[in-house]
Amino acid sequence: MTTVVRSITDLRAALSAERRDGRQIGCVPTMGFLHDGHRSLMRLSVAGNDTTVVSVFVNPLQFAPTEDLDRYPRNLERDVEMAYDEGVRYVFAPALEEMYPEPMVTGVHVSGVSEPLEGAARPSHFAGVATVVTKLFAIVGACRAYFGEKDFQQLAVIRRMVFDLSLPIEIVGCPIIREPDGLAMSSRNVNLTPDARRAAPVLLRALHAGRDAIEAGERDAAVVRRKMHDVVDREPLVELDYAEVVDASVFVIPTPLEGSLRLLIAARLPHARLIDNIGVQV
């Protein structure tokens, strides 16, 4: 059985009862319009915990006024069906007024790891994410929480936030699930025009070109960056925001490139902004 919970009070009561019965809770925070990437997180949570709660909430705090909040796709009925298929016990789908009955004057800001790349391209984004995730953790309480490597920098920001604030949460990072042509699954992919959808796998091809260069011995980040830019430049529909290689834990560019590295890319297409990343070890 999957129960849809709309209120914070009701979710707290339900999860308190679960804990009294000795159950370990798994939590999968999402913005809904669930796909197989979310499904993989739900599956890991259901397998690794006694009770799973999936949250579905499109959080306005993490969208800038110019971004796609109004166009963000939604389908709660289908989300609940997928959650049910995966054995999820609760879908927490609060209304906007339930999460933010008053304008927020309190926020969580993580410096350092949240500043480059996505943080530079979307200056208020990670504070919005950190704030809503902290609020969700305060509602759900001690749990294991599952996040995708699809949003690799977000995962690093949340890990650091949980560490700094001693939150009673164990963060589990989960691998990226892709379409057969390599495009990372994303709720936003439905907003791509047919031409943009065909062009979109160029993101992964660019990441591969960067990784191939490193694996062939390249140790200069500028050269790796150029290789990725060259691949994207051949796709006229795709406008690059950034393509970069950084240290996978601290998000700075090592000179020379060494250790555990992450190549990350973001680009704008008609009509969605997409991100992707892959790892490489030197």
Ligand code: AMP
């Ligand atoms: P979202 O609903 O896009 O905010 O994503 C909710 C969670 O699902 C985040 O932790 C994402 O990183 C994760 N996620 C989204 N897409 C994928 C994917 N293609 N593979 C793995 N995890 C994903």
